[in-house]
Amino acid sequence: AGPTFEYADALIRLSPDDADFVDVLHTYTRGSPDRSIGIQKPVGHIDIYPNGGGFQPGCNLGEALRLIAEKGFADVDQLVKCSHERSIHLFIDSLLYEEKPSMAYRCNTKEAFEKGLCLSCRKNRCNNLGYKVNRVRTKRNTKMYLKTRAQMPYKVFHYQVKIHFLGKTNTTKTNQPFLISLYGTLDESENIAFTLPEVSSNKTFSFLIYTEVDIGDLLMLKLQWEKDTFFSWSDWWT
Known part of the structure; x- marks a missing residue:
């Protein structure tokens, strides 16, 4: 619907005027608005962007190659549908798992959400x-x-993590891989891989981590830095 309705007048597309309450799930909205399969701009009272509204988990290149290997090119159209139709499956998921609904959080931008800055539920923020x-x-x-x-049940649990790096000198590295493990009062989730776009000494970084299990209240966190071979810990830690 994106290429046709992204710039369309509210009279001929979905809008908040169409019902007492309009909530919208945006999936597969990558690229420029006139080339996006889904609508990028908000068009309801609440507009929810799962995984940023772009490619959805399980619909990536690896999954595409697996599908081609198993079924050939006959079902290539399913690759396009995978992310775009995820909105339907997310709603079905909310019916099948009513007791464990997925939680969305109000945030001005996708970038702020990726930093874990929007995980409050105060004043209807979730x-x-x-x-x-x-x-x-x-x-x-x-x-x-x-x-x-990537599959039902889709619900995950979101956590904000902040790290402050101390160093004797001001040093910056980009695209640094980490493994993080979270241990809580209810469960634990180990070796979650993530990459920080930038790591600088004497700065604090905030980012989003999500787990498939509810760990409860956080008791302990373990961080493993998969650092560059040219990188020395002695350059950083005081």
Whole structure:
């Protein structure tokens, strides 16, 4: 719908005027708006962007190659549909797992959400995705974000992590890989891989981590830096 309706007048596309409450799931909205399969701009009372609204987990290049290897090129159209139709499956998921709805969080930008800055539920800042959505209307469109799993049940648990790097000298490295393990009162999640776009000494970095299990209240965190071979710990830690 994106190429046709992205710039369309509200009278001929989905808009907040179409019902008492309009909540929208945006999937596969990558690229420029006129080439996006899904609509990028907010068009409802609440607009939810799972995984940033772009490619969805399980719909990546690796999955595409697996599908081609198993079934040939006959089902290549499914690769395009995979992310775009995820919105349907997310809503079905909310019906099948009513007792464990996925939670979306209000955030001004995808970048702020990726830093874990928007995980508050105060003053209607979070909402259920799908069937159990709380019908909260505001004067302006509300943009919300969340992460999901690659298959049902899609629900994950979001955490903000902050790291402060101390160093004797000011040094910066880019695209640094880490493994993080979280241990809580209910469960644990180990060796979660992630990459920080930038790591600099004497600076604090905030980022989003999500797990497939509810660990409860955090008790301990373990961080492993898969550092460059040219990198010395003695350059950083005091």
